[in-house]
Amino acid sequence: MTASQREVPDLDPRDFRDLLRYAADVAMRHWERLPDGAAYVRPPDALVAAVRAQPLPARGMSSREILDRIERDFVPYRLGVGQRRWWGFINSPPHPVGIAADLIATTLKNNCAGTSQIAVTVELTVMDWLARLVGLPAGSNGLLVSGGSMANLVALAACREAKLPGTRRRGLRAATGQPTVYASTEAHSCIVRAVELLGLGTEALRLVPVDGEYRMDVRALRETVAADRAAGLEPICIVASAGTVNTGVVDPLNAAADVAREYGCWFHVDGAYGAVGAALPELAVLYRGIERADSVALDPHKWLYVPYEAGATLVRDPATLRAMFAHRAEYLALEQDSYLEGPVWISDLGPQLTREFRALKVWAVMQAVGLEGYRELWRSDIAVAQEVARRAREHPKLEVVAATDLSCFCVRYMPRGGDVNAFNRTLLDHTHRDGRMFISGTTLGGKFALRGCVTNYRSGLEDAQICIDTIVELGERLERESP
Structure with a gap:
């Protein structure tokens, strides 16, 4: 059987371009919603079960059907890396030229x-x-x-x-x-x-x-x-x-x-x-x-x-x-x-x-930003983390658990009574459900802290205030609801 007689996963240049444009539109719709969208969206249990139960199809689907399903079932339920207050773990939003370069590297293989x-x-x-x-x-x-x-x-x-x-x-x-x-x-x-x-x-x-x-x-x-x-x-x-x-x-x-x-x-x-x-x-x-x-x-x-x-x-x-x-x-x-x-x-x-070919995206982003550009971005990230800590020190219900040299912050809410660590663990879960920001947690010297690491070129000083306001609002609500 020749290649022309069997089904092959190839496209002529025009169809390939159309497919990439279609995929780019999916990515762009996500990109547009991302900065001010929810920082975390948990996939529904029913969707998880359906995806896990799906068998390998006997015959393939069309590329557009696949991309439509990705946009419908996968893209909305994301870790919102790139949302303005995504500060969990240590994860930065990707530079756009890095995304483009990665596509080219994948094409080259x-x-x-x-x-x-x-x-x-x-x-x-x-x-x-x-x-x-x-x-x-x-x-x-x-x-x-x-x-x-x-x-x-x-x-x-x-x-x-x-x-x-x-x-x-x-x-x-x-x-x-x-x-x-x-x-x-x-x-x-x-x-x-x-x-x-x-x-x-x-x-x-x-x-x-x-x-x-x-x-x-x-x-x-x-x-x-x-x-x-x-x-x-x-x-x-x-x-x-x-x-x-x-x-x-x-x-x-x-x-x-x-x-x-x-x-x-x-x-x-x-x-x-x-x-x-x-x-x-x-x-x-x-x-x-x-x-x-x-x-x-x-x-x-x-x-x-x-x-x-x-x-x-x-x-x-x-x-x-x-x-x-x-x-x-x-x-x-x-x-x-x-x-x-x-x-x-x-x-x-x-x-x-x-x-x-990992180097292509690294090369492209470093070319796009440059040394002085990086220094400006790092200083901004450090300033945001310092602003979170400064505002926490000034708030009567918050405590700074540890200082930083770089762009991390570690704070905790001080409830009126009870187990402070248990309270803050629950509070962290509430921040994840709330979606206005994404932070993580850690334990330092026996104290459980709400921890963030600002490596986000979309973050600004105003986001530090939103972070503090969110922690206090959710903490006060949790206090009212606690027995």
Whole structure:
């Protein structure tokens, strides 16, 4: 049977253009409603059940029927990322040119593993930009990955092979002692996952106390590392945070780097959220020491306003990634002077051979915004978070639970009596049902806080007041309804 005799999923250029325009209209209707719409809309139980019960169809549907169903059944029930007060977790609205670039990258379907192709060149360029942005020295580079969890895992895998040579081949039998990793109690949970996946085990992760501002206590770090070394353990890595997930504070990077150097440890900085803040001159003192890192995790899909997925692992010496991951199957081997051979196989720097062209959307957004544009946006986000905290301090029913270096806020409502933590947990649920904003929650020093992280180019100072008004209004209503 020839292609002309069977049903093939192809379109002539005019029909393809019409399909893209139809899809663009669906996206645009969502985009128009988004800024002032509900920050969260939960899908009805009946719809969830219907979607889960649907079997794979025996015959395909038309493209327009599919897009109509997407708009009717899926688009309305969304996490409202891009709504003016979407401040939950750490999630920024995507820059429009990033969305457009992602469409083009999907159409190209380049496998950005290696060979002489422009996708590899674009990724190497983007990684150079990111390394310079956070202050790493010339020669630093790396690769794009899915997000912060993978970025940290890849960095710690490189650390394991660098500090425990031979583990890639022999496993942890190559270790002469018990390898140990150090991070603060405020470190992201993906650090725990990384040590588990790398075979080190959670018992190999030492969680160091934080100070009153929730920064790593470097004195406690040094004492812990020294005690472990004296007990015969093998310290291999110190993980510091450049923008913690809970409060947005930056650990004392330079002091942590001193400890790493003193004990021969790999120095890793988890800057998935906040590493880019190093490019703000007024915050430079906070980031002193990041340039000494052996590796940095950074997420362009967070504070660079790039569409999902876009994380990055940066390393001082790219050879450390090759030492951990380089592998070339026979069917991929090329002669040195081959027409296909390129400058580097990026697949040798990480765990994936099949790699999407993530770099195109990162390149496009960074081109569109520029360094000074980013600085203006970051300053605006920081100002909004500071305004929320300022207004909370001034309100008699609110308390600021923690300060921030960047664009987070942590506040709580103080009811007349009862369990304050339980009250605020219920209040958080009420904010999600209300829909005027989306924030999340966390516990700090035993206090449950309403937490937001402003990484939203649509947010303004007026949204800080709406946030406070909403918390107070819903809190007072909850007090009246409580027994």
